[in-house]
Amino acid sequence: MDGFIGLLRIRVMRGVNLAVRDVxxxxxYVVVKLGKQKLKTRVIKKDVNPEWNENLTLSIADPNIPIKLTVYDHDTFTKDDKMGNAEFDIRPFIGALKMDLSDVPSGTIVSRVLPCRQNCLAEESCIAWVDAKVVQDMCLRLRNVECGEVEIQLQWIDIPGTKGF
Incomplete structure (x- = not known):
């Protein structure tokens, strides 16, 4: 756990207008990867607008490494089909964690990340101070596919005894 700074909770909320891969x-289902860590959500049957509302937790050592997200279509007898992928940068989120927000009212937007060619954001992503926690909502446009977006939310979990901020 050398260099471990804490845990990132990724709430995979929903998919929107995902690609059709069956009839x-x-x-x-969604797979989230960071280095050797690989986590996945449950499969939602027959739905191109699934609601997962699942928390996946990654341990973070280097906030400069982007997190990869891939959506797959579960198949029983053949290899699962890819339904697109995205990656996101947690550096703006980590930057907000380093701020002293103790006197800031709940619900305050601390920072905004705009969509651009270098990220997979479908729309502006706000980093906010909510109930004494830094939270970031993201809508990720899937790449390498004809359509689809995945909505996620980031939240930090401090671990006593880690390097932290």
């Missing part, structure tokens, strides 16, 4: 529908 008129798909059975999607």
């Amino acid at each position: 008129r529908t798909s059975d999607p």
Whole structure:
């Protein structure tokens, strides 16, 4: 755990207008990867607008490494089909964690990340101070696919005894 700075909770909320990979529908699930860590959501059957509302937690050592997210269509007898991928940068989120926000009212937007060619954001992403926690909502546009977005939320979990900020 050398260099471990804490845990990042990624709440995979929903998919929007995901690609069809079966007859008129798909059975999607999400895989999140960071280095050797690989976590996945449950499969939602026959739904191109799935609601996962699942928390996946990654341990973070280097905030400069982007986190990769891939959506797959679960197939019983063949290899699962890819339904697009995205990656996101947690450096703006980590920057907000380093701020002294103790006197800031809950609900305050601390920072904004705009969509650009270098990120997979479908729309502006706000980093906010909510209930004494830094929270970032993201809508990620999937790449390498005809359509689809995934909505996630980031939240930090401080671990006593780690380097932290």
